[in-house]
Amino acid sequence: MTDTPRNQHQEGELVTGQEEPAVRVVDVMMDFAGGVRALEDVSFALPKGELTSIIGPSGCGKTTTLKIIAGLIQPTSGEVLVDGSPVQGPGPDRAMVFQDFALMPWATVLRNAAFGLELRGVPRKEREATAREYIAKMNLTGFEDSYPHQLSGGMRQRVGLARALAVDADILLMDEPFASVDEQIRRKFQEDLLELLSGEYKTVVFVTHSIEEAVYVSDLVVIMSRGPGRVSNVVRPGIDREGGSDRIRRSPEYLDWVERIWVELRDYLEK
Amino acid sequence: MTFRGYKIPIAFSVLVWCLVWEVVGRLGLISLIPPFTEVLGAMPEVMGSASFAEAATITFQAYGIGMALSLTIGIGVGILMGRVRAIGELMGMWVNIFESSPLTAVVPALIALLGFGLSTMIVTVFVFSVWVIALDTQVGVERVSPSLVEMGRSFGASKRDLYLKILFFAALPELLAGIRLGLIRGLKGVIIGQLLIAVVGMGYLFELYSRSFLMADFWALLIVVFAFAFLASEAVAYFERKVSYYATAR
Numbered sequence: 244m245t246d247t248p249r250n251q252h253q254e255g256e257l258v259t260g261q262e263e264p265a266v267r268v269v270d271v272m273m274d275f276a277g278g279v280r281a282l283e284d285v286s287f288a289l290p291k292g293e294l295t296s297i298i299g300p301s302g303c304g305k306t307t308t309l310k311i312i313a314g315l316i317q318p319t320s321g322e323v324l325v326d327g328s329p330v331q332g333p334g335p336d337r338a339m340v341f342q343d344f345a346l347m348p349w350a351t352v353l354r355n356a357a358f359g360l361e362l363r364g365v366p367r368k369e370r371e372a373t374a375r376e377y378i379a380k381m382n383l384t385g386f387e388d389s390y391p392h393q394l395s396g397g398m399r400q401r402v403g404l405a406r407a408l409a410v411d412a413d414i415l416l417m418d419e420p421f422a423s424v425d426e427q428i429r430r431k432f433q434e435d436l437l438e439l440l441s442g443e444y445k446t447v448v449f450v451t452h453s454i455e456e457a458v459y460v461s462d463l464v465v466i467m468s469r470g471p472g473r474v475s476n477v478v479r480p481g482i483d484r485e486g487g488s489d490r491i492r493r494s495p496e497y498l499d500w501v502e503r504i505w506v507e508l509r510d511y512l513e514k
Numbered sequence: 515m516t517f518r519g520y521k522i523p524i525a526f527s528v529l530v531w532c533l534v535w536e537v538v539g540r541l542g543l544i545s546l547i548p549p550f551t552e553v554l555g556a557m558p559e560v561m562g563s564a565s566f567a568e569a570a571t572i573t574f575q576a577y578g579i580g581m582a583l584s585l586t587i588g589i590g591v592g593i594l595m596g597r598v599r600a601i602g603e604l605m606g607m608w609v610n611i612f613e614s615s616p617l618t619a620v621v622p623a624l625i626a627l628l629g630f631g632l633s634t635m636i637v638t639v640f641v642f643s644v645w646v647i648a649l650d651t652q653v654g655v656e657r658v659s660p661s662l663v664e665m666g667r668s669f670g671a672s673k674r675d676l677y678l679k680i681l682f683f684a685a686l687p688e689l690l691a692g693i694r695l696g697l698i699r700g701l702k703g704v705i706i707g708q709l710l711i712a713v714v715g716m717g718y719l720f721e722l723y724s725r726s727f728l729m730a731d732f733w734a735l736l737i738v739v740f741a742f743a744f745l746a747s748e749a750v751a752y753f754e755r756k757v758s759y760y761a762t763a764r
Contacts, residue, residue: 313668333668345665348760349683359669362679392759410669 263327264288265414265446266312271321273307273472280471281307282318287465287474289414294440294447296457297465300508304472305450306342306418312448313339313416325414335363338412342419344399346391352378352402353387359410370409377405380439397428404436408443415440415447421456433460434488454508458482458500459491466504468511476507548730553737556730561738565719573715576632577704580639584696588644589689592651593681602652613645617703621710630714635707642703643696650692654685686757694750701743 266289273282282304289295297305310316312323314332323330325337338359346355353371354361356378360370378387381401391399400420407415421429437460440447451457457464458480468475480500482491491497516522532550539549560566595602595609621638628634658681666680682689708717716739723732 310664313664315664315667333670335670337668339665339668341661341665343659343661345659345661347662347680347683349686349757362666362669362671362675390759406669416668 262291265291265326266448267324267327268308268312269322269324271308271311271318271323273304273311273316274319282311283471283473285321285467285472285474287477289446289448290463291446292444293462294449294460295463295465296449296451296461297467298451298454298457298504298508299467299472299475300469300511301452302472303467303469305452305467307472308467309416309418309448309450312414313337335410336412337414337416338407338410340400340403340407340415340417340420342422344391344396344403344423346399346402348391351388351390352383352394355391355402356405356409359406363410373409374405377409378402380408381405396424397432400424400432404439408439413446415445417447417449419450419452422452429456430488436460437484454501454504455492458497458504459488464504466507468508475511478504546729548733552730553733556728556734557737560731560734565722566735569715569719572632572635573704573708576635576707576715577639577700579632580636580704581643581697581700583636584640584644584647584700585693587640588647588692588696589651591644592648592689592692593655593677593685595648595652596655596685597681605648606652609645609648612641613649617641618706618710621707624707625711630711634711635704635715638707639700639703642706643700646699647692647696650688650695651685654688654692655681657688658684687754687760690750690754690757694747694754697746697750698743701739701746705739 268285268287268289271282271285272280273285274280285304285308297308299305307316311318312325312330314323314330314334314337325334347358350358353374357365357370357374360373365373375387378384381404383398383401383405386394386398391402394402400423404420407417421432424432433456449457449461459482462479462481464478464480465474466476466478467473478500480497482494482497482500484491535547535550538544539547539552591605591609595605620641621634624634624637624641628637662680662684663676666676671680705716705720708715709720711717712721716735719735720732723729723735
């Protein structure tokens with residue numbers, strides 16, 4: 244650890260240019276039934292159009308944080324602002340990708356991919372056309388009429404991703420999207436995801452427990468510690484992505500950041 | 515079933531038992547059991563009789579109305595028990611008690627209360643079948659993966675969509691098992707009810723045949739009722755098999 248990170252922020256005071264962040268998490272506190280404090284004073288901001296990872300040991304409340312941003316859980320206190328207005332519940336500005344894919348086993352790939360639009364009342368023809376487009380982007384053409392149980396884990400998650408992209412929300416919330424996928428496929432996925440997102444101006448929140456994954460895919464990394472869950476640091480690896488994934492994974496810059504985050508997480512684990 | 519490496523079709527087992535029945539009947543060992551062929555011979559006569567048509571009509575009427583009631587109420591209550599914790603706790607114990615209690619005992623009380631007519635039979639069908647439907651629905655709803663519900667909510671599903679497009683289908687494997695068991699219990703209910711009432715429907719015919727010692731007719735009628743129960747349960751089982759692939763994949 245030679246130099247300090249360029250943009251190291253605490254308590255979410257993050258400024259990227261003049262722009263208002265897409266999501267601002269403000270002093271979120273979360274107590275579960277039975278008095279267990281899951282989150283304490285969690286604050287950070289997600290810059291527009293960037294990919295932010297939330298990383299931390301299991302039990303640090305990273306998934307809970309994501310669900311609070313999604314509006315699926317109400318925090319005990321504090322609030323989440325999306326484009327400046329407080330989150331009351333789920334909204335069309337946010338779409339979610341689930342760790343266990345959350346596909347409907349009784350529905351075809353096409354219907355699953357179009358389901359977000361179906362729930363929004365988009366007419367069948369229109370929503371299926373959109374879904375087909377994203378199915379093609381996910382390299383799933385030909386599987387439109389297959390059922391989830393006929394697909395591999397990797398393919399299922401691509402259906403989940405197609406569903407989330409098809410609703411064209413500005414904010415994409417991904418809860419350990421590659422955790423249930425083989426390690427070999429995982430790397431390919433990370434690359435695919437970056438390529439896919441490069442064409443769209445999306446704000447992405449990415450929960451992961453893999454440091455390599457966090458550094459590789461994200462612009463910004465929110466590091467959380469547990470007992471209760473807090474934000475321990477927010478860092479901006481800012482890896483130069485030019486030159487392909489092989490170059491990135493071998494670059495000293497990348498390896499440095501992986502090490503740096505590991506050291507920080509290790510400190511918390513030892514406490 | 516396999517025998518010395520050969521796969522033997524189920525029909526073969528049926529055939530063997532029919533043969534055993536025939537032999538026992540022909541030997542005349544037990545007066546209650548006439549030869550199987552004689553039972554088969556009595557079947558057209560039994561099914562063709564006016565009393566059978568009358569009994570079948572009233573039985574189907576009671577069965578149909580009773581089952582419609584218990585499906586509607588059983589599934590509704592089961593969903594509530596699975597989704598709302600307080601209701602699950604409030605009702606759970608009672609539904610379990612009634613599900614496992616010998617309900618035949620309440621039929622005489624129903625007769626005293628509702629008389630010898632259709633309403634007693636309908637209520638009998640209902641009390642025999644509703645509990646298992648409610649319980650299986652509850653289990654089905656409780657087993658729905660929480661992330662599937664979160665998925666629905668996060669994509670903006672209305673309450674109605676959540677129930678009709680997600681929960682209902684996700685609970686379908688257990689729900690169908692409940693319906694299948696409910697259909698069979700309901701049928702038991704209608705026959706037991708009629709037997710205790712003793713003056714209507716199939717129960718009256720069973721009573722009549724056994725009292726008059728028309729054993730061939732008695733067995734013929736029993737086979738008809740068995741066949742109906744088997745077909746009803748197989749029809750639901752067909753749909754059950756269709757959805758079984760996702761019972762594990764939810």
